[in-house]
Amino acid sequence: MNESRREARTHARLIALICLAVLFFSPPLVLIFDRPAAQGLSWLPLYLFVIWLIVIGLAAWLMEHRQEDS
Amino acid sequence: MRTDPVVLTVAFGYLALLFVIAAWGDRRAEKGRSVIGSPTVYALSIAVYCTAWTFYGSVGRAAESGPSFLLIYLGPTLAMLMAPFMIRKMVRIASTQRITSIADFISARYGKSSSLGALVALIALIGITPYIALQLKAITLSHAVLVNYPEAAEFQLADESFWVDKSFWVALVLAVFIILFGTRHLDASERHEGMVAAIAFESLVKLVAFLTVGVFVVFVMFNGPMDLFSQVADSPRLVGALGLDAVPGGATGWVGTLVLAFLAFLTLPRQFQVLVVENVDERHLRRASWLFPLYLVAINLFVIPIAMAGMLLPVGNSDPDSFVLTLPLSAGLEGIPLLVFIGGLSAATGMVIVETIALSTMVSNQLVMPLLLRSKRLQLSSQGELAGWLLGIRRVAIVLILLLGYLYHALIGDSYSLVTIGLVSFAAAAQFAPALLIGMYWRGATRLGASLGLIAGFLIWVYTLLLPGFAQSGWLNPGFVEQGLWGLGWLRPYALFGLEGWDIYSHSLLWSMLANVGILVGVSLFTRQSPLEQTQAALFTNAMNPGLQHTSLWRGQTTRGELQSLLSRYLGANATARILADQKSSRDNSDPAPPAMIARAEQALSGALGSASARVLINSVVRGEALDLESILSILDTTSQTLEYNRRLEQKSNELAKIGEELRAANERLRELDRLKDEFVAMVSHELRTPLTSIRAFAEILRDGKDLPEDKRTHFLEVVVLESQRLSRLIEEILDLARLESGRLTLTPQQLDLVSLTRHSVDAVHRLQEDRGVTLQVDIEVDEAPVIGDPDRLEQVIINLLDNAGKFADDDDPQVRLLLTRHEQHYRLSVEDNGPGIAEEERERVFEKFHQIKRLSSSAGKAKGRPRGSGLGLPISRGIVVHLGGRLWVEDAPQLQGACLVMELPQAPE
Numbered sequence: 001m002n003e004s005r006r007e008a009r010t011h012a013r014l015i016a017l018i019c020l021a022v023l024f025f026s027p028p029l030v031l032i033f034d035r036p037a038a039q040g041l042s043w044l045p046l047y048l049f050v051i052w053l054i055v056i057g058l059a060a061w062l063m064e065h066r067q068e069d070s
Numbered sequence: 071m072r073t074d075p076v077v078l079t080v081a082f083g084y085l086a087l088l089f090v091i092a093a094w095g096d097r098r099a100e101k102g103r104s105v106i107g108s109p110t111v112y113a114l115s116i117a118v119y120c121t122a123w124t125f126y127g128s129v130g131r132a133a134e135s136g137p138s139f140l141l142i143y144l145g146p147t148l149a150m151l152m153a154p155f156m157i158r159k160m161v162r163i164a165s166t167q168r169i170t171s172i173a174d175f176i177s178a179r180y181g182k183s184s185s186l187g188a189l190v191a192l193i194a195l196i197g198i199t200p201y202i203a204l205q206l207k208a209i210t211l212s213h214a215v216l217v218n219y220p221e222a223a224e225f226q227l228a229d230e231s232f233w234v235d236k237s238f239w240v241a242l243v244l245a246v247f248i249i250l251f252g253t254r255h256l257d258a259s260e261r262h263e264g265m266v267a268a269i270a271f272e273s274l275v276k277l278v279a280f281l282t283v284g285v286f287v288v289f290v291m292f293n294g295p296m297d298l299f300s301q302v303a304d305s306p307r308l309v310g311a312l313g314l315d316a317v318p319g320g321a322t323g324w325v326g327t328l329v330l331a332f333l334a335f336l337t338l339p340r341q342f343q344v345l346v347v348e349n350v351d352e353r354h355l356r357r358a359s360w361l362f363p364l365y366l367v368a369i370n371l372f373v374i375p376i377a378m379a380g381m382l383l384p385v386g387n388s389d390p391d392s393f394v395l396t397l398p399l400s401a402g403l404e405g406i407p408l409l410v411f412i413g414g415l416s417a418a419t420g421m422v423i424v425e426t427i428a429l430s431t432m433v434s435n436q437l438v439m440p441l442l443l444r445s446k447r448l449q450l451s452s453q454g455e456l457a458g459w460l461l462g463i464r465r466v467a468i469v470l471i472l473l474l475g476y477l478y479h480a481l482i483g484d485s486y487s488l489v490t491i492g493l494v495s496f497a498a499a500a501q502f503a504p505a506l507l508i509g510m511y512w513r514g515a516t517r518l519g520a521s522l523g524l525i526a527g528f529l530i531w532v533y534t535l536l537l538p539g540f541a542q543s544g545w546l547n548p549g550f551v552e553q554g555l556w557g558l559g560w561l562r563p564y565a566l567f568g569l570e571g572w573d574i575y576s577h578s579l580l581w582s583m584l585a586n587v588g589i590l591v592g593v594s595l596f597t598r599q600s601p602l603e604q605t606q607a608a609l610f611t612n613a614m615n616p617g618l619q620h621t622s623l624w625r626g627q628t629t630r631g632e633l634q635s636l637l638s639r640y641l642g643a644n645a646t647a648r649i650l651a652d653q654k655s656s657r658d659n660s661d662p663a664p665p666a667m668i669a670r671a672e673q674a675l676s677g678a679l680g681s682a683s684a685r686v687l688i689n690s691v692v693r694g695e696a697l698d699l700e701s702i703l704s705i706l707d708t709t710s711q712t713l714e715y716n717r718r719l720e721q722k723s724n725e726l727a728k729i730g731e732e733l734r735a736a737n738e739r740l741r742e743l744d745r746l747k748d749e750f751v752a753m754v755s756h757e758l759r760t761p762l763t764s765i766r767a768f769a770e771i772l773r774d775g776k777d778l779p780e781d782k783r784t785h786f787l788e789v790v791v792l793e794s795q796r797l798s799r800l801i802e803e804i805l806d807l808a809r810l811e812s813g814r815l816t817l818t819p820q821q822l823d824l825v826s827l828t829r830h831s832v833d834a835v836h837r838l839q840e841d842r843g844v845t846l847q848v849d850i851e852v853d854e855a856p857v858i859g860d861p862d863r864l865e866q867v868i869i870n871l872l873d874n875a876g877k878f879a880d881d882d883d884p885q886v887r888l889l890l891t892r893h894e895q896h897y898r899l900s901v902e903d904n905g906p907g908i909a910e911e912e913r914e915r916v917f918e919k920f921h922q923i924k925r926l927s928s929s930a931g932k933a934k935g936r937p938r939g940s941g942l943g944l945p946i947s948r949g950i951v952v953h954l955g956g957r958l959w960v961e962d963a964p965q966l967q968g969a970c971l972v973m974e975l976p977q978a979p980e
Contacts, residue, residue, distance in 0.1 A: 011154065018151045025144050025328065027321040034314040041303050042313035045137045045374050052140075052147065052367055059151055060360040 013062055021055045074217055077411065081213075084412055085243055085419065088268045092251045095267030106266045107350055109357030114270035115344045116362045117277075119146060119335065120369055121201075122208030122418035123492040125276055126391045128370065132377035133390035136316030138327060139373060142492075143366040145331025153359040156336070157345055159510060161355065163613045164346045168676035172342040172502060173432040177682050179509040179610045180517035181603030184682035187436035189521060190502060193528050194339050194432055195471070196536075197498025202425055202475030204491040205418035206237035210479075212414045215392045216407055219399045237479060241472045244422050248472075249465045252427040265423060266348050272420040277369050279413020280394070284372025286406055287379045287397050295375060302378045312374065319573030326576020327493075333503040334496035339428035340421060347428075422472070430467035435680030438463050443686050460640070460678065481543075493575045494535050500579060501527040504587045512594075513607045519594035527586030530566075534578040538563045602685075628692045630663045633671050636691050641678055649674045668692060750919060753941075757800055761793040768793075803942040807919065810949035817860040817953060821978050824855035824864075824897050828890055831868040835876075844876045844884040852890060855897040856978040859954045867947040867958075871901040871971050874943060878969060879903040885966055895977050896956075902963035902970035913960040917948050944971075951975070 023029060025048070033047035098105050105111065124142075131139040149156075160175070169175045173194065177187030251265045292298040302308050317323050335341055349355070380393030383400065394414075398406040439460070504527070505520040541548040554561035564574050566581050599607065638646040649670065663671075668688065675684035768786045772778070778786075809815040832848055839846050875886040885904045890897065908916060919942060944958075951958040956975035963970035 014151065014154060018148065021148060021151060025148070027324055030324065031314065031321065041299060042136075044314060045140070045312050048137060048140050048144070049367065049371075052144065052363070055147070055151070056360050056363045056367065059363070063154075063356045063360055 010062060014059075017055065017058055017062065021051075024051045024055075077213065077216060077408070080408060080412065081240075081415055082243070084415060085247065088272070088419070089247060089250070091271050092247075092264035092268040094264070096251065096264030099263035104263055104350065106263050106270070106348075109351075109354040110361065111267065111270045112349065112351075112354040113358040113361035113365065114273040115266045115348065116341070116358060117273035117365050117369075118269050118340055118344055118420045118424050119338075120273070120276065120366070120417060121421035121492075122205050122212075122414050124369065125280060125414045125417040126208055126212065126394055127492065128373045129377045129380065129393045130389065130391035132373050133381055133393065134316075135318050136312050136314070137374075138317040138324065140370060141324065141327040142331045143363075143370055145328050145333075146335040147363040147366060148328075149332050149335045150359045150362050153355045156507070156510075158352055158355055159613050160336075160346045161349045161352050163510070163610055164349075165352075166613070167609070167681060168673045170347060170435055170677060170680055171428055171432045172337060172339055172506070173436045174676075174680045174682075175342070175346075176502065176505050176509065176520065177436065177680070179505070179606055180515075180520050181600050181606050182682045182685045183517050183521075183603075184436070184440040184686075186505075186517055186521050186524075187432075187680060187682050188440065189524055190505075191429075191432035191436040193498060193501060193524065194429060195474075197495050197501075197531070198339060198425060198429060199471070199474050199478050200491045201495035202422055202471065203477075203479035204495075205422050206241055206475055206479045209240050209415055209418050210237040211392065212395055212411050215395045216399075216411050219396065219407075238476055240419075241422075241476045244419060244426070245469050245472045247419075248423055248426050248430075248468050252423070252430065252464075252468065261348055261350070262427065265427065266344065269344065269420050269424060272416040273365070275416040276413040276420075277365065279409050279416070280369055280372065283394055283398055283406055283410050283413075284376060286401075286403075288372065288375045291379060291383070291397065291401055298375055298379060298382075301382055305382060308378065308381055319571070319576050322571075323573035323576050326573065326579055330493070330496050330500055330575055330579050333500040337499045337502040337506060338425075338496070339432065339499070340424040343424055343428040422475075426468055426471050429471050430464050431680075433467040433471070434460065434463040435683060438467070439679050439683045440686070443683055490539070494539060497535055497575055497578050497582070498528070498531055501531060501582060501586055504583070504590050508587070508590060509607070510610055510613075513604075513611045514594055515590060515607070516594040516597045516599050517603055518597045519590045519592070522593050523586040523588075523590030526589050527582040530582040530585055531578060534563045534566060534581060535574065538574075628663050628668065629660050630667070631660060632691045633663045633667060636687060637671055637674060640675060640687070645674075753919070754804060757941075758797065761797040761800070765790050765793045765797070800942075803946060806946050807942055807949070810946060810953075815949070815953065817863060817950070819858050819860055819954065821856055822859055822861050822864075824857050824859075824899065824975065825850055825852060825890065826854075827859075827861060827864055828868060828888070828899065831865045831872065832888065834865070835869055835872045839872070839876050839886070842876060842884065844879060844886055846872070846876075847885070847887040849887065850890045852892050852897070855890065855892070857897055857954075857975040858978045859975065860950075863950045864954075867950055867973065868899065868901075870943040870947050871899075871973065874971070875901045875903040875905075875969075878905040880905055880968070887963075887966055892977075893974065896974045897977060898972055898974045900970050900972040902966045903968040904963070904966040905968040907962065907967065908960055908969045916960060917944050917958075919945050947973075 030044065030047075034042055034044045095105050106115070128139045128142075163169065164175065167178050169178060171191075173187045173190035176190050177183050180186050251268070252262055288295055288298060292301070314320060314324065319326060336345075376393055376397060377390065380390060380397055383397070395407055395410050398410065442459075442463075501524060505515070505524055509515045509520065537546060538551045540546045541551050551563055554563075560567050564577060566577065569577060569580075572580070634646060634650065637649060641649070650667070672684050672688045675687055678684075679687070768790045772783060772786055772790075775783075806815070828848075828850065832846070836846065872886065872888065876884065879886055880903075883904070887902050888899070889902075890899045892898070948958040951973055954975060956973060958971065958973050961970050961972060
């Protein structure tokens with residue numbers, strides 16, 4: 001696969017990741033996780049940190065390993 | 071340790087360290103060994119986003135409004151994810167156009183308009199000064215908390231007079247620092263490497279300080295996060311503190327703040343400075359796009375625990391903004407609070423340094439220089455070097471901006487919490503986003519549209535955020551906030567047009583963006599662009615087109631001498647020599663300057679003065695115009711067309727090459743098949759002819775020889791019978807082979823015992839072998855060997871193997887050994903002989919049709935008579951075995967040193 005097509009593919013994946021991140025950081029989904037756990041504290045902060053780290057991890061994988069995929 | 075002299079010594083010592091780092095960075099840059107040429111340093115420099123507001127204010131905001139503080143960092147995370155599309159384009163544009171600031175960027179996009187540049191600079195100045203004030207406030211406040219704890223800090227502040235105020239002195243020291251490292255050279259160097267190195271260092275310091283205090287609070291003051299959060303859960307006061315209900319404006323406020331942070335991250339002057347202007351390599355964006363968000367996660371990790379801990383513990387009557395300091399202080403510590411103070415100082419100074427450099431560049435390039443260039447008197451007196459002037463203007467601007475920040479802090483700052491000021495500034499900076507982002511992607515956006523949109527957005531920001539803030543500080547009559555201007559309810563600044571229930575920032579953002587974007591697009595649709603504007607619009611929107619990179623866009627005329635003197639007037643002789651170094655200067659100064667040289671000169675001037683002023687200056691010496699839009703578009707079209715053609719051609723030729731290869735392979739295969747067919751026919755006929763010839767010969771003898779003795783006659787007849795048998799066997803084999811190859815071989819597989827089958831086969835050949843004098847040794851190591859197979863065919867295979875081995879065994883003492891063993895899920899039957907063996911490269915070929923191994927006699931090297939066998943036995947055997955799911959191959963005989971043929975069949979399922 002030549003360089004420009006590989007880049008287009010990375011870009012397509014990145015766009016998908018951005019859409020996912022926006023979705024997960026926005027109200028309908030945020031509201032779902034805004035529920036008190038058994039002890040009464042909201043899960044929301046934990047949810048945000050976890051999603052945040054996952055998004056960053058995927059972004060890192062996309063950015064650093066793009067030469068290897070075909 | 072918390073006495074004033076110690077704290078001041080540490081603080082100023084830290085600033086001195088920054089000086090050293092910045093000086094070292096600049097020194098390295100001059101030697102060409104840049105310290106900031108690393109994506110990690112770049113990512114750390116972007117972390118100037120985390121100011122004192124993050125350092126102290128996040129905890130305060132978490133305590134007051136739950137997880138909403140995270141939005142300030144989720145927005146930039148989203149923006150950084152888009153770096154490969156958006157920020158990369160900004161960087162590309164900035165480097166080709168020598169952009170010096172966000173004001174310059176917007177001004178350049180809309181036809182190098184100086185009025186638009188001035189507008190952006192003004193808005194930035196008004197919107198960002200409070201933010202600088204906020205940093206100074208944070209330094210003063212944290213210092214007061216540190217020194218006066220456990221007394222309340224606010225009381226002490228009120229007593230202090232002007233020159234005892236630490237922030238005044240901090241502002242002055244910072245001014246000196248910024249002047250030293252922000253305005254050292256002017257020659258096309260909009261970059262400040264030493265400063266960026268210092269900023270990256272500061273980002274590390276504030277991260278370490280915050281993590282230290284976080285670890286201390288969670289693991290020393292509490293027994294880990296579980297302990298902390300179970301205590302929080304037990305406290306009814308705090309139960310709702312982490313949910314969405316605590317967020318101002320609820321779900322709407324959530325989205326609003328997210329969008330606000332996203333836009334502000336791209337448009338805050340200091341962010342634009344580090345992200346775009348100070349970027350040394352586009353490729354650094356790739357690493358930074360995840361490393362910087364990771365930094366944000368790290369620095370926010372302990373915000374919630376610290377906020378919760380602060381609310382659980384009675385840490386004096388302090389406000390949540392200083393929990394980071396008061397928590398370790400309440401534990402009686404000295405060292406960690408000092409480290410926290412340094413971390414906060416780091417965060418604050420980092421922001422002030424970059425922001426002031428960005429603002430002073432804007433003020434000098436967009437506000438002061440255009441005015442000076444317009445003034446006739448200055449033009450006349452400008453025979454000397456203007457470089458000094460330029461530096462002077464920038465230095466004065468730096469001092470003034472910092473003093474303005476100090477004044478704001480002294481006069482109004484007390485009434486605001488840290489976060490409030492920060493978000494107000496965010497909303498001001500966000501006004502640049504439409505002109506910036508839409509301008510980058512839509513060629514049709516015009517200067518008038520951008521200007522009017524910007525003004526409208528800014529006015530709404532003033533009315534909905536700035537003025538109410540002034541009212542809260544008592545500067546204005548607060549009545550208009552409650553009742554609306556002139557008592558009109560729909561003009562209430564926090565509920566414009568009756569939009570109530572939103573948080574004030576989302577509210578302001580909605581109306582200002584609606585006006586800003588609406589007017590920008592609406593006006594652009596009904597106005598025309600000037601030629602230069604069209605050109606710039608085309609250059610910006612097509613910035614990623616590789617054809618544009620090295621195109622010279624000037625075709626006016628001037629002389630080398632004129633250009634040179636223009637440059638040296640503004641940038642100094644040394645810088646001019648450096649800039650024009652690659653232009654052959656040996657020629658006469660009255661020669662016309664080539665377009666590349668004019669472009670180079672304009673770029674250099676842009677880097678120092680901004681694009682609008684550079685344009686004015688170049689126009690003053692160059693007669694003629696820059697390329698018009700038509701030419702640019704044709705350049706763009708041709709390059710993109712050429713690229714497209716190239717791409718298609720490459721694709722086509724790739725396809726052709728692939729097809730060609732496939733054809734060649736197919737052709738070769740055909741030839742091979744043809745050759746095999748010929749060979750096969752030749753061999754078959756040869757094989758058939760041999761017995762036929764001998765039959766015919768003997769038959770003729772019998773016909774003609776009437777007087778042959780009886781015993782001879784009998785012998786000859788026997789030969790005829792034998793040869794006929796051989797002939798029919800051969801034909802049978804050929805038919806078998808044909809059936810095998812066409813897949814019509816009918817086997818009747820059934821479960822059978824290989825052991826008894828083997829014994830049976832051995833019995834069948836035993837006599838024959840004995841006649842030939844072959845010693846046959848049979849080792850059967852298993853009691854029974856259930857396999858699936860056709861008994862007749864398998865027997866045929868085994869007999870064939872034994873027969874072959876007998877033929878190829880040693881002539882003098884022929885030995886054959888049959889071994890039947892179990893091997894994992896298979897049964898292996900191997901037949902070996904003590905003959906000469908089969909060479910490694912021959913081993914696969916013995917399974918080819920009619921392949922006959924030339925028998926070498928052990929004594930002489932010559933072929934010994936006719937090869938034995940038809941050469942069809944092994945191919946047929948292999949066909950049958952494969953058909954039954956097994957394998958047949960040749961290997962070295964383990965005992966008898968000859969060849970060994972191994973047949974392997976899978977064990978029959980139970």
